[in-house]
Amino acid sequence: MIKTFLIIVIIAIGTWTMAVAQNSDTQYRKPLKEVLETLQKRYGITIKYQEEQVRDKWLNYADWRFRANVDETLQHVLAPLDLKVNKEGDKKYKLKEYEYYRWEVKDGWEYLDELASHYHDKVSWERRKxxxxxxxxxxxxLSPLPAAPASKPIISGKRRFDGYTVENFALEILPGVYVNGSLYKPAKGKRKMPLVLSPDGHWGGHRYRKDAQIRCAMLAKMGAMAISYDLFAWGESLLQFKPEDHRKSLSITVQTLGAIRILDYVLAHQPVDAARVGICGGSGGGSHAVLMTAMDERITLSIPVVSLSSYFFGGCPCESGLPIHASGGGTNNVELAAMAAPRPQLVISDGKDWTAHMPEHDFPYLQKIYGYYGKPENVANVHLPQDGHDFGYSKRKPVYAFLVRHFGLTDNHVKTTDGEYDESGCTVEEESALYSFGIQGERLPANALHGYENLEKLFQNK
Structure with a gap:
């Protein structure tokens, strides 16, 4: 009887203990949706969100996170769930995923100021670089750089247009991994012509877009070789990888290595003037241009377009998917852009994206760094406050003029009497005409590597 009683007591105590434990685990735990409803009532605000953003999300000790100030409360409530809100008006908010790559303007400026406090002249800045x-x-x-494959580039037939030619290429940059693009050259190719690498951003159509083709064609008509090439897992790279692979960390590595290999090939095998090697890209291509210029001294001129900002690190893994911004104990894109000094650099910004405040703080910082070399005139900013995030004519025009000034391009024959550039002589080809491997990928080499998991194996010991 006593034994049975003890068993019952033990079971009862165990059940009670479990109930108490369960209650203590959950009494301060609330669904996020319920918390948002409470916030809206308590502070008299509206928070817009999609049902899938809050589904199955819970918050521990939610009430303890509330503060007198609504903005501070929202930060305390949402940060543990990697969420944030954007303010859309008086007492109106929209729920968003936390963007690790986007800071408040003042935070970006303060961080840049803190970085700048560690150098004050050319010697200390060179030490920082x-x-x-x-x-x-x-x-x-990429340390050390992987060995370059011994294969020769695949070059397509040359197509002739008004004042320039185009031929496509595929270059093996790692065993079985190719970067594809097109070479735009002057029709009457000069010896030792300038070179302009032309990466692009995440706009639909990428390098096949009308404005991308026009920009490269115009540079060729003015006497430069322009090279347009695919992002990783975009364009013809999709013959080897899936679109979602672009949102994985090695995308930034492959794109950087692709540009390095393109430079290796062109400088060794094309009639290019090594003293006049530029890079010009928009949006994510601008981030790529900044990174390449910081890493490769062979680039003698840089033009990041609608991309550069101290409070924006790049919203794609191809810009910030690996810890490049942890280098040197921490850095940002504006400090990386400063590593171009004293090489000529044109920063183009607009009023409707994260470059909107370029003239106020980031550009003066760049001028200061260039001043360490006695070359403040080598860095310029064209700010277009009424423009948005694109690579339209208003951005291409200063690109052309900057390259005329620093690379000695000739533009008289492509300008109208009122000083505007006439782009009408440029042919916009069908996308398939710019493919290196054929419309169906029929010329893809037999050794082509397929799948991100196989790409990872090439870097497994890095």
């Missing part, structure tokens, strides 16, 4: 640069290579798993 020497600290950052090797760490960029290590962060990208």
């Amino acid at each position: 020497a600290e950052i640069k090797p760490e960029l290579y290590r962060a990208l798993k």
Whole structure:
């Protein structure tokens, strides 16, 4: 009887203990949707959200996170769930995923100021550059650089247009991994012509877009070789990888290595003037241009378009998917852009994206760094406050003029009497005409590597 009683007591105590434990685990735990409803009532605000944003999300000790100030409360409530809100008007908010790559303007400026406090002249700045640069290579798993494949580039037939030619290429940059693009050259090719690498951003159509083709054609008509190439897992790279692979960390590595290999090939085998090697890209292509210029001294001129900002690190893994911004104990894109000094650099910004405040703080910082070399005139900013995030004519025009000034391009024959550039002589080809591997990918080499998991194996010991 006593034994049975003890068993019952033990079971009862165990059940009670479990109930108490369960209650203590859950009494301060609430569904996020319920918390948002409470916030709206308590502070008299409206928070817009999609049902899938809050489904199955819970918050521990929610009530303890409330503060007198609504904005501070929202930050305390949402940060543990990697969420944030954007303010859309008086007492109106919209729920968003936390964007690690986007800071408040003042935070970006303060961080840049803190970085700048560690150098004050050319000597201390050069020491800072020497600290950052090797760490960029290590962060990208490119230290040391992998051996270059011995294969020759695949070059398509040449197409002739008004004042320029186009031929497509595929270059093996790792065993079985190819970068594809097109070479735009002057029809009457000069010896030792300038070179302009032309990466692009995430706009639909990428390098096949009308404005991308026009920009490269115009540079060729003015006497430069322009090279347009695919992002990783975009364009013809999709013959080897899936679209979602672009949103994975090695995308930034492959794109950087692709540009390095293109430079290796062109400088060794094309009639290019090594003293006049530029890079010009928009949006994500601008981030790529900044990174390449910081890493590769062979680039002698840089033009990041609608991309550069101290409070925006790039919203895609191809810009910030590996810890390049941890280099040197921490850096940002404006400090990386400063590593171009004293090489000529044109920063183009607009009023409707994260470059909207360029003239106020970030550009004066760049001028200061260029001043360390006695070359403040080598850095310029064209700010277009009424423009948005694109690579339209208003952006291309200063690109052309900057390259005329610094690379000695000739533009008289492509300008109208009122000083505007006439782009009407440029032919916009069908996308398939710019393919290196054929419309169906029928010319893809037999050794082509397929799948991100196989790409990872190439870097597994890095």
